[in-house]
């Protein structure tokens with residue numbers, strides 16, 4: 001099939017979170033399965049790889065005609081098309097910045113331009129065309145695309161064989177606004193019902209995600225656990241009614257990880273400063289070396305026996321950083337080291353700095369984001385803590401397991417799907433889970449984990465090895481996406 005992923009961010013050029021990683025990796029895995037695959041994303045910066053195709057088109061946004069240029073690159077078997085207009089420039093560090101109306105106008109332009117890319121933009125000399133084509137749109141930013149595909153084209157006998165899939169990475173952001181926002185998306189009046197939603201939070205309002213979910217031929221979300229939670233009033237954030245109505249077309253597919261970037265055997269960030277790359281065969285010596293290098297780099301006592309607990313993520317309520325805060329008095333009574341990397345809420349950043357100064361031989365807080373440090377913590381830590389309140393898929397637990405680092409997680413969303421709890425009787429499972437966002441529960445799970453680390457070395461190694469030998473690659477996920485694309489094409 002011809003497949004076009006459309007997204008507001010795409011690693012390595014632009015990324016704020018998991019969405020950027022997925023859009024950077026899934027297309028390559030689909031291309032390896034023999035599909036012709038393109039990614040369409042805004043051109044926020046001056047990307048060296050992409051050439052101007054010379055194609056120019058004009059789209060109307062809020063009464064103004066805006067001209068877009070299309071830049072193109074072919075990398076790892078995938079066509080990348082960057083849509084250029086001054087409204088996108090210099091936003092690579094602030095993709096979702098500006099007022100609600102600014103971002104809405106950007107996404108209207110982006111979706112209008114993206115849907116016609118298969119007609120206008122030659123890749124390798126030939127346009128994709130609209131036969132045998134499926135779009136994969138992502139989150140509310142591109143949820144207008146399935147709506148436009150239907151309202152502008154398919155309802156008028158155009159793009160008859162083109163289908164759309166909408167992927168939910170995070171339902172918390174929906175493109176909500178007052179009902180009058182409808183006039184900005186430039187659709188005939190009768191489409192207003194697609195967007196109009198009433199709920200106790202927003203009252204009568206305009207909701208782009210709602211319209212996209214109704215218009216798409218299929219809906220995917222990034223884990224089974226999250227697919228289930230989306231149908232509940234706590235997890236659906238007001239959209240659970242629509243998601244339940246459309247349950248027949250919803251499927252959960254757990255994200256894969258990029259096995260080139262996040263592979264302890266080839267990790268470029270482990271090749272200096274005393275770290276080392278390692279594999280299953282060299283696990284214990286390799287990891288010990290990385291742990292010592294991490295302790296040294298962070299100025300913690302170098303000690304191979306003290307368990308190092310890592311946390312990597314935004315410092316906010318969603319990631320459960322406050323639960324770690326509540327567990328600190330207990331944790332500091334243990335012989336452990338805690339290393340935390342992230343940025344976020346200023347009060348939580350302050351909390352982290354304060355813990356570090358109070359417990360200087362046990363805690364390091366790295367306020368900031370460093371890809372290198374994320375890799376080094378993943379390799380050097382024994383345990384990765386993820387007490388997220390919600391987590392659609394989560395990638396850090398997958399990276400951790402690939403590096404022989406044992407996850408301790410709140411069993412929610414994708415964390416529940418991917419971290420099978422350790423069972424000492426059958427020596428199965430890959431980590432520890434706790435089933436409510438509560439620091440007491442976290443302490444119980446982490447306590448059991450530390451006990452096993454200290455007293456049952458053989459079990460610990462089994463946990464590490466089982467984690468490392470799972471197939472966490474995108475190839476597995478790509479096969480499931482392919483099934484969804486085929487279902488969208490043939491069963492509707």
Ligand SMILES: *[C@@H]1O[C@H](CO)[C@@H](O)[C@H](O)[C@H]1NC(C)=O
Nearest residue numbers: 264265266277278279282286
């Ligand atoms: C480390 O990486 C190099 C390639 O850069 C590879 O040849 C070597 O086998 C790796 N070592 C281990 C222990 O995986």
